[in-house]
Structure formats: C-alpha cells, structure tokens
Amino acid sequence: MKKKLSLILALTMVFSVLAGCAKGGGAESADGVTTIEFWAAPNPTQQAFWQEMADKYAAVNPKVKVNVSAIKESPSSEASIQAAIAGGNAPTISENINRGFAAQLSNSKALVALDELPQFKEIVEKRNMTETIKPWEFADGHQYVLPIYSNPMLIGWRTDILKEIGYNEPPKTYSEVLDAAKKLKAKYPDKFMWGKGADLADPTAWKRWFDFFILYNAASDGNKFIEGSNFVGDEKAGVEMLTFVSDLVKEKAVLAKQATDPFETGLGVFTDIGPWTFDMWKEKYPELKFKENYDLTLPPVPDNVDPANSKTYADAKGLVIFAGAPKEKQEAAAEFLKWVYSDSANDVAWFEKTNLPPARDDLMELQAFKDVVAEKPELGPFAEAVSKAVPSIDNPRFNELQTLIGSEAFNKIVRGEIDPQTAWDNMKKAIEGELQQ
Amino acid sequence: MIDKQNNRLGWLFASPYLIYGLIFFIGPLIWSFYLAFTNWDLIAPTYDFVGLKNFTKALASPGVQASFWVTYKFMMLFVPLVTVMSLAVAVLVQGLPKFKSLYLIGFFLPYLSSGVVSSLIAKGFLSYNSPVNNFLRNTFGLDIDWLGTPISALAIVGIILAWKFTGYYALILTSGLESIDREVYEAAAIDGVTNRQRFWRITLPLLYPALYTTLILSFGVTFGIFTEVYQLTGGGPNYATNTWQMEIYSQAFKNLQAGYASAIAIMASVVTFISIFVIRKLLEGWGKRNGWV
Structure with missing residues (x-):
C-alpha cells in the first residue's frame, strides 16, 4: 500500500515538482560570461573527454563557460x-542521444534543428562528415542530432572453438553458419x-538493435524498416533472416x-560485439586476444548475398541542443561544437579515450586515426565498417514499434513458438496498427 | 480558551506533515488526475484533452490486463510464503534461551539490502552457466530457464521478496508473541493441550493484532513490486511478471506517455484501494470471530 502510494507520489512528484522549478535565469551572468550546461554520457571516459574540451575552450574563450556533468x-x-x-x-547540450530518442524529443519540439544553425554547415565540412551525417536526416528533412560516434556492430567469433570443429575462419553465410552449428553440437553438445x-x-x-537489426540490415542490404509512418521492411530478407534464426534454434544452437558472459567463457561461438567491450575484456578476460582466439566480422548474410557487402546496425549516438535553452546559449553551444570539431586532433583524442569510432568520412584515411588503430588492432574492423552501418529508425514511437518486433516475431522465433512467415506477418500487422494510431 | 490554545498547538505540531502532504501528495495527485485526461508527454509545448481515451486504451491494453492479474498471482505466492516464513522465524527466535535480538537483527538485514543488489545476485545465481545450474544439468539432466519461464520467473521474484521481508515481519510477530500472557500457556499446559493445539488454538488467535499488521503490509507490498521485476525480468516473459509499477514506468519513461501512464496509475490506485479494503474486511471478520473486534 505504502509502496503504491510512493509510486504515484514519485511519478507525480517528478512531473509536478520539477515543472514548478525555476525556468532558469538569463543567458549571460553579470560578468558577461555565458554558461552552457553540457550533459555527458554516464561513462567516465566520455565525461573526461568533454571536461578536457571544456577546459581547453575556456582557455581560448573566457566569455563562455561549459559546465560538464554526467547525465543521471x-x-x-x-x-x-x-x-x-x-x-x-x-541542459543546453546533451550527448548520448540515439536517433529513436531524438525522434521522440523532436516530435515534442524539444530540440533545435541543427541544420538551421549558421554553424552547422561549417561543422559538417570541417569535421569531414558530409556522407556520414546523411542517414541521420530525420523524416521532416531536418538534422536534430550531430552524430559523435558510429559503432558498426560486428560479430565476434571464438576462432579457437571454430578451429576445433574444422573452421579456419568464421562462417559468412547462413548455410555456412548452420553447417558449423551442426558440427559444434556434434562435438560439444553443451555449447551454443x-x-x-x-x-x-x-x-x-x-535489445532489437543488437540482434534483429544487425541481421536484418545484413540480409536486406540496409533496406529501411520504417519510413515516416509507413512500414517498408523488406519481407523477403526479413523472412529469410527469421528462418535462419529459427533453423539455428532447431539445432539447439541458440x-x-x-547466462554470465557466454561468449567470453566459450559457452557460445558468436555474438554481437561493440568496441566498448574491449576495456572490460582487458580487465576481466585478458586471455581474449584479437586474431588469436577471437575475430570480428560483419554479420552473416543469406547465401545469395555477398558477405563482403554485408550491412550492420550502427550503434550511434550524438549531440543535441535543447530548444528550451535561451538563444544566446544555443548560439554559444553551437560555437563550442564548431570549435571542438574543427580540429581532427580532438576526434583522435576521443577515439583513443573511448574506443568509439568518430562519425567521420575520413576515419581510415587520416594517419592519426590509422595510428590509433595500429595500437589497438581490434578497433580496425570497426573503423572499416563505419560506412556499412545503418542507424536506428527515427520514428518517435520507436519504443513501442521495436517492442512489437520482439513480442510478435523475434522472441517467439527464438523460443521456437512460431514459423518465420507467420512471425513476420504478425509483426507487420502489429507495427502497421501502431503506426496508424 | 485553553481548548483554543490546544487546538492551535495541535495544528502547529501537525503542520509539517500537513504541509509535506499538501506539496508532495495532494498537489501532485490532483495534477496526476488532470494529466490522465491529456495526451501530454510533459515535453511538448502543447497537448490535447482526450477525455477518457487513456482509460479505455488502458483497459484494452495487454500490459495493463497482465498487471492486474500478475499482482494477484504475486499475492497468492508472496503473502502465504512470507507469513509462514516470518511466523516460523518469530516462533523459533522466541524459543531461544538468549541472543534473541542478535538473531532477529540477522533476519532483518535483508530488509535493509538494496533490491538492485539482491536481484543482481539472484541473476548471477540463476544464470545458465552458474554452479547451481551446472550441477542440476550434470546431475539430474535438469535444464531450467528460471527467469524465462512464466511460473518460475514469478516464483523467483516472490521468493526474493519473501526473503527480504521475512525478518521485518518476524520482528513485528515476535513483539506480538512476547505480549501473549505466559499464564495462558501455563493454564493450557495444566489442561494437557498438545503443542499443535497450543499453536493453533492459543498462539495464532492471540497473535491476531500483529498478524493483522503483517498481513496488511504484505498484501500492500504486492501492489508495489518494481525493483526486483525491473532488474530480473523486465516484466517478462510474455508479461508474466509485468506489475502495475512496471507498466507505469514503461509508459511514462520509455514510451514518454505521461498522460497515459497517469491514467494507469489512477487505475492501479483504485484497484489497490478496493483490494486492500476487501482484504481488511476479511481479516477483521477473522479477528471478530476470535473476539478481537
């Protein structure tokens, strides 16, 4: 009873008390300094990077103070x-915003359309991100997010286990993976x-970003899934992909x-990997060595698709400027971003500190980035795959829509409860119903 | 004159709570009612009044329907479990010759532990490659998906909650046991009652006030389950553990539908109040039969 009341209280408190709080004062303080609040991702390395940028910026521009704090x-x-x-x-600016959440916020008019800012064009040109930013355009033709990094999600393979079942390199197509699964189960019935x-x-x-969309993008050559308010998913590729998962399930290979760290402990042979994993491995699983006992590839594709051209999901996040901030602060924020991204050395520092590939077109061209990759070779496949990664859907109802992908299709396939075509049809129908609301 | 002064003093002493309640409960509650009739996400500069649409949508929602039933399923599991466990602890501790308080503190500690931490420990304990599951698989050939099967997921959450609240309720029941007059037991012993009769005919009826408290508290807990479900199952599999709080959280903070979430919160409140009212009446009926009311 008490808990129930507490929840109602908490819900309404968050909504009402915060709404009653001060709306903030003027943009400029008495000493003429404009303070912008910057919310960094709750990740020590990212926070450290932005603090460093804020300090450096304060040294060259004392009229603007950038307050960096982690998002709670x-x-x-x-x-x-x-x-x-x-x-x-x-805050004035926040990082760590994915396209789906940005779509929710922009739908509520909470974000500044960055492409309408005078600094935007210069930022894009100086950072050399003209191509990278293209898929980030929202359905209304505006850019609300300045992508900071783009992680092409790759598949990690335990090459040590693959070798034991007769594979010198990771399988690339569905039939190759299924064949390997059969051999694996024959030799190690307890492994997956x-x-x-x-x-x-x-x-x-x-969670669908890291399973469904990785495979769907690979199978469909990155075909869109939802465009505006329309479901445009590639049915042939989608059903083929679900059939692949279903076949693996039938082999008891999923x-x-x-489970605790199944890939790292060798319980599983493949899984999705992002570059944030490596720091954890360094501490917890130092025995995992790139090209020695694991490898990274693009996701497996249907047999009729060229694996070299496989697409994947881009776990990408970026910066937004909030529409509620005073114009002077928005302007100061845009100038700060222009300063940060006008020097590629800052992106190099970001890459070194965070392992997250900066969202730039020249990631594999500039020597400084090549040097980072040379030091950390496991980042190489990520840097190479940036152009093959497709960002998430930008529908403001992405949360409901992606829940339906799981509840109507993917989760049921994984549990072996439905056939692939029915799963696709049910999912499509449910998503179209949600889109019409 | 003295009455008026006493009145003023009374209001003065009550004022901190009244002001707190007004600001943090009554005000937000009224606003929550208002929100429930809008489609506002709290962010957009404009919103519309949608009448009863949020409520009709909630009634038809599988998530909300699941929340309704899941609460009663948890109730049927958690309340008997925690009552039996706390009663057992209280009776056992009461029978100890010394260090009663120390044992009670030991049982009370889980109540102070973080739900997040205990859930994460349980998650590790139940993972596929944990020693427990390895043992079950290798020895008995049992391969149980503890958190992926509706019944076991529900049971795991219920057991964690029972473990957490047992010590707290045992503390209340122990004080209830202590307040029972020893002479009653002595008289019963002279009459030759067995241990079983002593427990069912004397201890349990005389424990009614303490039991009433713990039962009302434990019924209330089932309407407020969130942390353990959020950490362990996320409301799944297939809404099998989707409590009211999970649904409200998902709608308010994941789907950004504050108006709709407020409507669900109001519905949850109504269900809670009605359920607790009925349960209270049933318990009072039991008390009446034992001469307590």
Whole structure:
C-alpha cells in the first residue's frame, strides 16, 4: 500500500515538482560570461573527454563557460532528460542521444534543428562528415542530432572453438553458419553457436538493435524498416533472416537463457560485439586476444548475398541542443561544437579515450586515426565498417514499434513458438496498427 | 480558551506533515488526475484533452490486463510464503534461551539490502552457466530457464521478496508473541493441550493484532513490486511478471506517455484501494470471530 502510494507520489512528484522549478535565469551572468550546461554520457571516459574540451575552450574563450556533468541515470538517462525538460532544467547540450530518442524529443519540439544553425554547415565540412551525417536526416528533412560516434556492430567469433570443429575462419553465410552449428553440437553438445543469452527472448525495445537489426540490415542490404509512418521492411530478407534464426534454434544452437558472459567463457561461438567491450575484456578476460582466439566480422548474410557487402546496425549516438535553452546559449553551444570539431586532433583524442569510432568520412584515411588503430588492432574492423552501418529508425514511437518486433516475431522465433512467415506477418500487422494510431 | 490554545498547538505540531502532504501528495495527485485526461508527454509545448481515451486504451491494453492479474498471482505466492516464513522465524527466535535480538537483527538485514543488489545476485545465481545450474544439468539432466519461464520467473521474484521481508515481519510477530500472557500457556499446559493445539488454538488467535499488521503490509507490498521485476525480468516473459509499477514506468519513461501512464496509475490506485479494503474486511471478520473486534 505504502509502496503504491510512493509510486504515484514519485511519478507525480517528478512531473509536478520539477515543472514548478525555476525556468532558469538569463543567458549571460553579470560578468558577461555565458554558461552552457553540457550533459555527458554516464561513462567516465566520455565525461573526461568533454571536461578536457571544456577546459581547453575556456582557455581560448573566457566569455563562455561549459559546465560538464554526467547525465543521471535515475532510472534511465532518457527519463532524466525527460524530467529535466519537464522541469525547465534541461541542459543546453546533451550527448548520448540515439536517433529513436531524438525522434521522440523532436516530435515534442524539444530540440533545435541543427541544420538551421549558421554553424552547422561549417561543422559538417570541417569535421569531414558530409556522407556520414546523411542517414541521420530525420523524416521532416531536418538534422536534430550531430552524430559523435558510429559503432558498426560486428560479430565476434571464438576462432579457437571454430578451429576445433574444422573452421579456419568464421562462417559468412547462413548455410555456412548452420553447417558449423551442426558440427559444434556434434562435438560439444553443451555449447551454443549464438551465445548471446536472455536478451534474445526479451521484448525490451532497445535489445532489437543488437540482434534483429544487425541481421536484418545484413540480409536486406540496409533496406529501411520504417519510413515516416509507413512500414517498408523488406519481407523477403526479413523472412529469410527469421528462418535462419529459427533453423539455428532447431539445432539447439541458440542460447536464449540468462547466462554470465557466454561468449567470453566459450559457452557460445558468436555474438554481437561493440568496441566498448574491449576495456572490460582487458580487465576481466585478458586471455581474449584479437586474431588469436577471437575475430570480428560483419554479420552473416543469406547465401545469395555477398558477405563482403554485408550491412550492420550502427550503434550511434550524438549531440543535441535543447530548444528550451535561451538563444544566446544555443548560439554559444553551437560555437563550442564548431570549435571542438574543427580540429581532427580532438576526434583522435576521443577515439583513443573511448574506443568509439568518430562519425567521420575520413576515419581510415587520416594517419592519426590509422595510428590509433595500429595500437589497438581490434578497433580496425570497426573503423572499416563505419560506412556499412545503418542507424536506428527515427520514428518517435520507436519504443513501442521495436517492442512489437520482439513480442510478435523475434522472441517467439527464438523460443521456437512460431514459423518465420507467420512471425513476420504478425509483426507487420502489429507495427502497421501502431503506426496508424 | 485553553481548548483554543490546544487546538492551535495541535495544528502547529501537525503542520509539517500537513504541509509535506499538501506539496508532495495532494498537489501532485490532483495534477496526476488532470494529466490522465491529456495526451501530454510533459515535453511538448502543447497537448490535447482526450477525455477518457487513456482509460479505455488502458483497459484494452495487454500490459495493463497482465498487471492486474500478475499482482494477484504475486499475492497468492508472496503473502502465504512470507507469513509462514516470518511466523516460523518469530516462533523459533522466541524459543531461544538468549541472543534473541542478535538473531532477529540477522533476519532483518535483508530488509535493509538494496533490491538492485539482491536481484543482481539472484541473476548471477540463476544464470545458465552458474554452479547451481551446472550441477542440476550434470546431475539430474535438469535444464531450467528460471527467469524465462512464466511460473518460475514469478516464483523467483516472490521468493526474493519473501526473503527480504521475512525478518521485518518476524520482528513485528515476535513483539506480538512476547505480549501473549505466559499464564495462558501455563493454564493450557495444566489442561494437557498438545503443542499443535497450543499453536493453533492459543498462539495464532492471540497473535491476531500483529498478524493483522503483517498481513496488511504484505498484501500492500504486492501492489508495489518494481525493483526486483525491473532488474530480473523486465516484466517478462510474455508479461508474466509485468506489475502495475512496471507498466507505469514503461509508459511514462520509455514510451514518454505521461498522460497515459497517469491514467494507469489512477487505475492501479483504485484497484489497490478496493483490494486492500476487501482484504481488511476479511481479516477483521477473522479477528471478530476470535473476539478481537
């Protein structure tokens, strides 16, 4: 009873008390200094990078102060941002924004259309990101997010286990993976080909970025899934992909139960890998060595698709400027971003510190980036695959839509409860129904 | 004159709570009612009044329907479990010759532990490659997907909650046991009652006030489950553990539908109030039969 009341209280408190808080004063303080609030991702390396940028900027531009703080995750960074906007306490800039959340925010007129800022064109040109930013255009033709990094999600393979079942390199097509799965189960009945864990059976929306969309983008050559308010998914590729997963399930080669680090412990042979993983491995699994006992590739494709051209999902996040901030602060924020991205050395520092590939067109061309990759060779495949990664859908109802992908199709396939065509049809129908609301 | 002064003093002493309640409960509650009739996400500069649309949508929602039933399923599992466990602890501790308080503190500690931490420990404990599951698989050939199967997921959450609240309720029940007059037991012993009769005919009826408290508290807990479900199952599999709080959280903070979430919160409140009212009446009926009311 008490808890129930507490929840109602908490919900309404967040909504009302914050709304009642001060809307913030003027943009400029008495000493003529404009202060901009910068919310960094709750990740020490990213926070350190932005603090360093803020300090350097203060040295060359004492009239602007950039206050860097980490986004609170109570209960999630999105909820904190939502509460801050509702309470009139939103920062001037925030990083760590994905396209889906940006679509929700822009739909509520909470974001500045960056392409309308005078600094935007210069930022894009100086950072050499003309091509990279193209897929980030929203359905209304505006750019609301300045992508900072773009992680092409790759597939990590335990090459040591593959060798034991007769493979000198990772399989690339569906039939090759299925063949390897059969050999794996014959030799090691307790191991799994796709060793991902309970996420595969969980309908939580964001989890589909790291399973469904990786495979769908590979199978469909990056075909869009939802465009505006229309479902435009490639049915042939989608059903083929679901059939592949279903076939793996039939071979008992998919681990969809809660497991601790199944890939790292050798329980599973492949899983999705992002570059943030390597720091954890360094501490916890130092025995994992790139090209020695694991390798990274683009996702497997249907047999009739060239694996070299496989596409994948781009786990990409960027910066937004909030519309609620005074114009002077928006202007100062845009100038700060222009300063940061006018020097490629800052992107190099970012890459070194965070392992996250900067969203630039010249990632594999500039020597400084090549030097980072030479030092950390496991980042090479990520840098090479940036152009092959497709960012997430930009529909403001992405959360509901991606939940339906899981609950209507993907999770059921993984649990072996439905056939691929029915799963696709049910999912399509449910998504179209949601889009019409 | 003295009455008036006493009145003023009374209001003065009550004022901190009243002001707190007004600012942090009544005000937001009224605003929550207002929100429930809008389609506002709290961010957009404009919004529309949608009448009862949020409520009709909630009634038809599988997530909300699941929340309704899941709460009662948790109730049927959690309340008997925690009551039996806390009663057992209280009776056992009461029978100890010394260090009663120390044992009670030990049982009370889980109540102070973070739900997040205990959930994460449980998650590790139940993972596919944990020693427990390895043992079950290798020895008995049992391969159980603890958190991926509706019944076991529900049971795991219920057991974690029971573990957490047992010590707290045992503390209340122990004080109830202590307040029972020893002479009653002595008289019963002279009459030759067995241990079983002593427990069912004397201890349990005389424990009614303490049991009433713990039962009302434990029924209330089932309407407020969030952390354990959020951490362990996310409301799944297939909404099998989707509590009211999970649904409200998902709609408010994931789907950014504050108006709709407020409507669900109001519906949850109504269900909670009605359920607790009915349960209270049933418990009072039991008390009446034992001469307590």
